[in-house]
Amino acid sequence: xxxxxxxxxxxxxxxxxxxxxxxxxxxxxxxxxxxxxxxxxxxxxxxxxxxxxxxxxxxxxxxxxxxxxxxxxxxxxxxxxxxxxxxxxxxxxxxxxxxxxxxxxxxxxxxxxxxxxxxxxxxxxxxxxxxxxxxxxxxxxxxxxxxxxxxxxxxxxxxxxxxxxxxxxxxxxxxxxxxxxxxxxxxxxxxxxxxxxxxxxxxxxxxxxxxxxxxxxxxxxxxxxxxxxxxxxxxxxxxxxxxxxxxxxxxxxxxxxxxxxxxxxxxxxxxxxxxxxxxxxxxxxxxxxxxxxxxxxxxxxxxxxxxxxxxxxxxxxxxxxxxxxxxxxxxxxxxxxxxxxxxxxxxxxxxxxxxxxxxxxxxxxxxxxxxxxxxxxxxxxxxxxxxxxxxxxxxxxxxxxxxxxxxxxxxxxx
Numbered sequence: 001x002x003x004x005x006x007x008x009x010x011x012x013x014x015x016x017x018x019x020x021x022x023x024x025x026x027x028x029x030x031x032x033x034x035x036x037x038x039x040x041x042x043x044x045x046x047x048x049x050x051x052x053x054x055x056x057x058x059x060x061x062x063x064x065x066x067x068x069x070x071x072x073x074x075x076x077x078x079x080x081x082x083x084x085x086x087x088x089x090x091x092x093x094x095x096x097x098x099x100x101x102x103x104x105x106x107x108x109x110x111x112x113x114x115x116x117x118x119x120x121x122x123x124x125x126x127x128x129x130x131x132x133x134x135x136x137x138x139x140x141x142x143x144x145x146x147x148x149x150x151x152x153x154x155x156x157x158x159x160x161x162x163x164x165x166x167x168x169x170x171x172x173x174x175x176x177x178x179x180x181x182x183x184x185x186x187x188x189x190x191x192x193x194x195x196x197x198x199x200x201x202x203x204x205x206x207x208x209x210x211x212x213x214x215x216x217x218x219x220x221x222x223x224x225x226x227x228x229x230x231x232x233x234x235x236x237x238x239x240x241x242x243x244x245x246x247x248x249x250x251x252x253x254x255x256x257x258x259x260x261x262x263x264x265x266x267x268x269x270x271x272x273x274x275x276x277x278x279x280x281x282x283x284x285x286x287x288x289x290x291x292x293x294x295x296x297x298x299x300x301x302x303x304x305x306x307x308x309x310x311x312x313x314x315x316x317x318x319x320x321x322x323x324x325x326x327x328x329x330x331x332x333x334x335x336x337x338x339x340x341x342x343x344x345x346x347x348x349x350x351x352x353x354x355x356x357x358x359x360x361x362x363x364x365x366x367x368x369x370x371x372x373x374x375x376x377x378x379x380x381x382x383x384x385x386x387x388x389x390x391x392x393x394x395x396x397x398x399x400x401x402x403x404x405x406x407x408x409x410x411x412x413x414x
Contacts, residue, residue: 006278006397007268012060013394016049021266028256031242032062039111041244044256048241050392059282060395062241063381065388066257067147067234069243070138071210073250074230076115079103088115089250094131094165097216098124104225109190112151114229123216129165131211132231135173140208140235142168143201145288147239148210149194150231154186157224160215162186164193166233168200169207176202181213190227194239196285208233237288238390257388260380264298268400273298273375274351276399278412279309280344283337283391289314294387295345296396297379305371307355309347310387311337320347320357322370332367335359342394346412348403356406361414364406 010019018024024047032048033039035056042048048062073090080086085103087093093101098121105116119128132150140146148164163181170176177200184193199205210233216222230242245253269275279296287293292313299306304326312319312331316338319331334357337343347357355367380396381389403409 005399007400008262008266008398010396012049013058016058018047018260019262019266022260022262024258024260026256026258028254029244030255031244033110037110039242059392061260061380061393063258063260063388063393064240064255064390065382066254067236067240067243068252068254069232069234070252071133071231071233072137072245072252074232074242074244075113075247075250076229077248077250079106079115081105090133092131093129094211095125095127095129097126097128098122099128099222112190112229114151114153114190114227116155116225116227118223118225119214120223122221123218125218126216128214128216129211131165131209133209133233135167135169135209136171136207138208138233140168140199140205142199142203142205144199144235145196145237146199146208146210147194147196147234147236148232149192149239149242150212151190151192151229152184152186152212153190153227154188155225155227157222159222159224160217163213163215164195164197165211165213166197167209168202168205169209170204171206173207176200176205184212186226190229196237196239237291238285240390257382259382262378264376264378267378267398269398270351270400272351272372273349274402276346276348276401276403276409276412277378278344278346278395278397278399279393280342280395281391281393282340282342283311283316283389284340285390286316286339287311287313292387293389293391294379294381294383295389297383298375298377299379299383300371300374300376301384303383303385305374306383307347307349307370308383309345309357311389318343318345318359320355320365320367322355322367324369324371329367329369332357332365334365335362344413346403346409348409350402356403356409358409358413361410364409
């Protein structure tokens with residue numbers, strides 16, 4: 001057998017399926033878009049395969065950690081078309097800016113249901129603000145990171161700017177500090193826009209809410225229409241895929257952690273786990289402070305004895321680690337990735353406690369002092385305790401012997 005031929009290969013990007021001996025779980029619905037950009041809800045414990053929104057290329061198996069959409073009514077239920085009509089349950093116009101709001105239409109584009117609104121009149125202030133949730137509903141803490149997102153389409157008319165509107169609030173709903181307003185690059189095509197915002201550091205922050213803000217010029221006449229759908233506010237350092245409640249049951253809703261694993265007995269590596277692990281994929285956000293993203297991990301069913309590759313917290317560094325008897329090594333940095341860019345790594349484990357790795361044909365970096373027996377499980381995108389990845393795995397391959405030399409590791413990571 002060739003020393004570079006894998007005994008095990010998950011080619012997710014091409015097969016869009018899992019090895020029959022692999023285990024996958026997600027104890028909730030999920031959402032995903034197909035190659036045509038059409039969104040749908042995916043049943044619990046069914047894997048999701050993501051696609052590039054521009055090229056339609058399959059990005060591989062989607063893996064995300066648990067997240068809660070704290071906005072109760074992202075489907076905008078309760079809306080009634082009219083002049084002015086009835087706004088969806090829990091949605092409010094926090095600042096009219098002198099404009100009147102009308103509900104013009106409802107519909108669905110690429111699987112996403114939306115509501116079209118009109119804002120019309122002569123401005124008496126600098127902004128028109130729509131908030132998606134009450135100012136006392138969503139519990140938050142000072143400096144907490146929140147991922148806020150929505151689908152948006154500019155239909156007609158003009159305004160000075162369009163932005164997310166993320167507010168830090170007291171338990172009673174009073175505003176604390178300045179409102180965060182990351183820009184939305186709205187176009188005439190319904191598209192999803194997201195931003196991560198750190199709440200105000202003030203000690204009275206206990207709630208938050210989010211919405212959309214349009215910049216105006218006082219005394220100028222306006223008449224613009226826009227569509228919004230599937231808005232979301234999730235505590236965390238990334239914007240993840242849309243999370244929706246059950247139809248007709250508006251409530252904060254959670255998407256469960258996704259886990260993938262394969263028993264080492266399926267990999268032909270032997271008891272000492274001597275092998276090369278090749279991982280190729282995409283991270284969709286830089287790891288947040290205090291929240292690393294595990295690309296893969298080989299372990300004994302715990303985090304006490306393992307080899308693992310991760311995107312370290314607070315950035316895009318990719319590092320190789322080992323843990324023996326619950327004592328972990330320092331990072332062996334093998335490279336740096338880029339958000340939404342493909343990266344490929346190869347890690348050779350010698351079965352004697354050593355590991356050497358390379359990313360994208362870069363320099364080989366070594367670890368030592370790892371476990372030499374007891375490895376039972378290979379995982380993608382998570383570990384038993386935490387460290388969930390947000391992204392896609394295109395391919396996972398295992399060659400059941402250590403690489404002959406560093407040149408082979410570099411070749412396999414290219």
